[in-house]
Amino acid sequence: MNVEKARETLKNALENGGEVLKGYAGRVMEARIKETLSSVVTDADLAAEQRILEILTGGRSPGNIISEEAGFLDHGSEYTWVVDPLDGTSNFAAGLPWYGVIIALFREAELMLSGMLLPNEDQLYMAEGGRGARRNGHSIQASGSGKLAGQLIAYSFDHSDEQGKTEREMRTLAALSPQVRNIRSTNSLVDFCYVADGRLGAAVNQTTRIWDIAAATLLVKEAGGVVTDIHGNAMAFDLTRAAFEKNYTIVAAGAGLHPALMKTITAF
Secondary structure, eight states: OOHHHHHHHHHHHHHHHHHHHHHHTTSOOOOEEOSSTTOEEOHHHHHHHHHHHHHHTOSSSOOEEEETTTEEEOOSOSEEEEEEEEEOHHHHHTTOSOOEEEEEEEETTEEEEEEEEETTTTEEEEEETTSOEEETTEEOOOOOOOOSTTOEEEEEOOOOOSTTHHHHHHHHHHHHGGGSSEEEOOSSHHHHHHHHTTSSSEEEEEEEOHHHHHHHHHHHHHTTEEEEOTTSOBOOOOOSGGGGTOOEEEEEEETTTHHHHHHHHTTO
16 A cells, blocks of 8 residues: 555545534534443444545555444455544534544554544644654644643543442542642543643543554654553554454553653552
């Protein structure tokens, strides 16, 4: 797959998906429950996904697809597109502006390209392995600070049936809060975009799927940040059908902030 062509396809898919979402945006919508109360889908998700997949599979040699709603589409390719047509569905359905489109491209297990579009702000974030991260074509950098004090940190969490998980997360929040200026969260791609451009010092989430964070991983890294799982391990993504069943934890932060953040998190 030609990199320049893939870059154009990625941008086109993001922008078309965003246009679909704009047509639905700004009004309260019915959100249908999927696996849990925190996992929902709307007509906007499905319409945006249809438009995006038409673009990604329209060429002669389409890559494989892992998409939140459509599932796993195996085209026998070494390339895999990972798509979230509407990240922040609960926000979107409630008429809140914290939502967007996420797409990442892998070559085998290596993240190659990523894009995250915030339609409400008309901000397009893109990253390419070894070539940096950009917002609307301009280079961006994650926070260069080495101190948590004075930083805004995003910490998002969802309902969990796992015994004791919510209680452990509350203890982590209680430990973090006195060390930072404040804790904020949109529980969406917005948090990771803002880490990449330095507006937030870090974003933490212990309940995500591959389509939520694959693009964010490359974006934050290419912006000079560090991305690991909750235990400090490098992110390792599963590109098989099992990807739908796997939960990922993520800690994305400026390079100087990540070690201090991990000291607090791993204590719990």
